[in-house]
Amino acid sequence: MTDRIYLSPPHMSGEELVQVQQAFADNWISPAGPHLAAFEQKFCAYTGAAHAVALGSGTAGIHLAFLTTGVQAGDEILVSTLTFAGSVNPILYVGARPVFIDSEPESWNMDSVLLADVLQKRAKVGRLPKAVIIVHLYGQSADMDPIMDTCAHYGVTVIEDAAEALGTYYHERHSGTIGKIGIFSFNGNKIITTSGGGMLVSDDKSLVDHARKLSSQAREPAAHYEHNEIGYNYRMSNVLAAIGCGQMGVIEERIRRKREIYDYYQAHLGDLPGLTFAREMPYGRHTRWLTVMLVDPVMFGADREQIRLMLEANNIESRPLWKPMHLQPVFREYEVVGGSVSEALFDQGLCLPSGTALTDDQLERIVSLIRGMH
Ligand SMILES: *Cc1c(COP(=O)(O)O)cnc(C)c1O
Secondary structure, eight states: OOOOBOSSOOOOOSHHHHHHHHHHHTTOOSSOOHHHHHHHHHHHHHHOOSEEEEESOHHHHHHHHHHHTTOOTTOEEEEESSSOGGGTHHHHHTTOEEEEEOBOTTTOSBOHHHHHHHHHHHHHTTOOOSEEEEEOGGGOOOOHHHHHHHHHHHTOEEEEEOTTOTTOEETTEETTSSSSEEEEEOOTTSSSOSSSOEEEEESOHHHHHHHHHHHBTTOOSSSSOOOSSOOOBOBOOHHHHHHHHHHHTTHHHHHHHHHHHHHHHHHHHTTSTTEEEOOOOTTSOOOOSSEEEEEOHHHHSSOHHHHHHHHHHTTBOOEEOOOOGGGSGGGTTSOEEOOHHHHHHHHHEEEEOOOTTOOHHHHHHHHHHHHTTO
């Protein structure tokens, strides 16, 4: 049996260990330390975000986004239904209610027409949601201009879940820096990783300062421990920030390789009937964090699950698209607007191995195995 091929494993450059050794040498193991500030600075310089705070996870970032924008129990939050549960769980942490919005078929991200329609209906009955979470899936940006216009019109806060979209552009701007708040993730399979971690960014300094305070148990500035509000233990550790400092140096190299891997799959599988690949929207750069293929089972002669099982039998990991949140038993009681687009994407979509350390030989093997099924 050959070595297992994973979906998108961590890919260290070597510089991470140098940075971690520095943190050890200076005994900046915990809690804060100079690598944290350096990681935040590098992140702002790369994305163009004005202010950033490094956190233990992207999910913690979404939770803090709610806490710093005054989301209350009973509020409604609109969110893409085609996403990972990490986008949605924090809505429940604060006692708010998710309303799931379907994707549009081109970018797979939130349908701005459905969004405008929901907001118009809610405005009529005087029950506007508190915020909208826009998810940028698999490295492709949502179409932000119509979304920002609609949300500005109704005074609804835009939170961008850019967990999968570091390095993604919407026109000339980085996705995640357009709404009121953006969050990113450095979980193990994301485009860069700190083993686990997240970042919250905003142009609003006082908001980011507040998030930073809440992330370290909401200590007031006093020598003793003084607290005026409820805090959380959500700050990233300095050692993990050192890994992040190393990873920031190779982000563009990683995106280049991700895009090459996509091009390879597309060139070597795109000719087969029934296999299609998500196009890059004309409004921005798709990082191709994961290459996703849609499988029409009648035309191809096998469905996405048969392909997945065949790859698994060859020790190769692939994965269906995110199962829409409105189909998840835990969220069954909540409203969904539309749903058929995300359901069809889930039925047909398969994420192919997209790790940046994949060799050309491995890619060739994956492609010939899939071609063999036709
Ligand atoms: C990974 C991910 C998250 C959560 O990030 P963590 O750092 O794992 O908490 C949230 N939303 C989406 C869309 C993700 O892919």
